[in-house]
Amino acid sequence: MPLQDLPAGHEFPPESLIISEMEAAAYAAAVGDTSVETSERVPSVAVVAAGLSRFIKHLGLADGTVEVVHASQEISFDRPVTPGETLEIRATLKSNAERRGSRFATVEMIFVDGTGEQVASASSLILVNAT
Amino acid sequence: MTSQPGDRLNSIDRTVTQAQVEAYADAAEDHNPIHLDADFAAKTPFGRRIAHGMLTLALVSEMLTSAYPNNWASGGRLKVRFRAPVFPGETVHVIGEVKKVTESDGVRLAEITVGVKKDDGEDVITGQAFVKLD
Numbered sequence: 001m002p003l004q005d006l007p008a009g010h011e012f013p014p015e016s017l018i019i020s021e022m023e024a025a026a027y028a029a030a031v032g033d034t035s036v037e038t039s040e041r042v043p044s045v046a047v048v049a050a051g052l053s054r055f056i057k058h059l060g061l062a063d064g065t066v067e068v069v070h071a072s073q074e075i076s077f078d079r080p081v082t083p084g085e086t087l088e089i090r091a092t093l094k095s096n097a098e099r100r101g102s103r104f105a106t107v108e109m110i111f112v113d114g115t116g117e118q119v120a121s122a123s124s125l126i127l128v129n130a131t
Numbered sequence: 132m133t134s135q136p137g138d139r140l141n142s143i144d145r146t147v148t149q150a151q152v153e154a155y156a157d158a159a160e161d162h163n164p165i166h167l168d169a170d171f172a173a174k175t176p177f178g179r180r181i182a183h184g185m186l187t188l189a190l191v192s193e194m195l196t197s198a199y200p201n202n203w204a205s206g207g208r209l210k211v212r213f214r215a216p217v218f219p220g221e222t223v224h225v226i227g228e229v230k231k232v233t234e235s236d237g238v239r240l241a242e243i244t245v246g247v248k249k250d251d252g253e254d255v256i257t258g259q260a261f262v263k264l265d
Contacts, residue, residue, distance in 0.1 A: 027155075057160075067176075074210045
């Protein structure tokens with residue numbers, strides 16, 4: 001469903017997310033991050049980046065028909081994520097409004113592990129403009 | 132550990148390249164054309180391709196991971212605004228300074244002012260991070 005048709009409070013179906021050791025290493029190499037041993041730990045922000053990319057795609061915002069700008073970001077980390085670990089993303093559209101011709105949407109994501117414990121959470125404000 | 136008000140975290144200076152943006156797009160599975168398609172980007176208000184905001188934010192997390200190897204990934208919090216885009220070829224400077232340290236229930240928490248700036252001082256990212264010190 002297009003973003004403009006989704007009400008604030010809409011809950012997306014839960015999604016599985018696994019970041020392999022190879023994907024963690026590719027992410028670290030891309031951002032130039034040598035602060036983390038990616039065979040042991042996924043770079044902290046990689047989890048949030050992967051989740052956000054998915055929901056931008058699900059909302060039909062990644063196909064070039066609109067301009068998407070990332071306006072703000074909040075993140076909390078509860079514990080490090082291990083490569084290959086299965087997480088579940090529980091995402092909610094917290095706000096969705098049009099102002100002065102731009103659409104402002106906030107996606108909140110909670111990442112939980114196989115036991116249901118939260119490992120991270122994030123809230124992303126994106127701005128969408130027609131091209 | 133950087134734990135007193137006024138302490139500065141080790142800064143990071145990095146030039147963001149288009150090759151890096153493309154590698155990031157693959158790694159994060161974010162292929163939005165504003166980052167990759169020069170013709171598309173030319174029609175946006177930015178006029179050319181821009182780096183992913185999350186790529187630039189990763190540099191802030193790298194700085195915090197280096198300063199607080201365990202406590203950043205376990206209990207760290209971040210709240211930032213993206214102020215300006217980074218164009219491939221630009222060099223950015225990632226900075227952090229402990230603003231204050233509070234204590235609650237025996238746990239010390241550092242509030243750190245974080246930011247990313249361009250060579251000319253323009254703010255790219257501004258915000259705060261919170262890290263437990265104990």
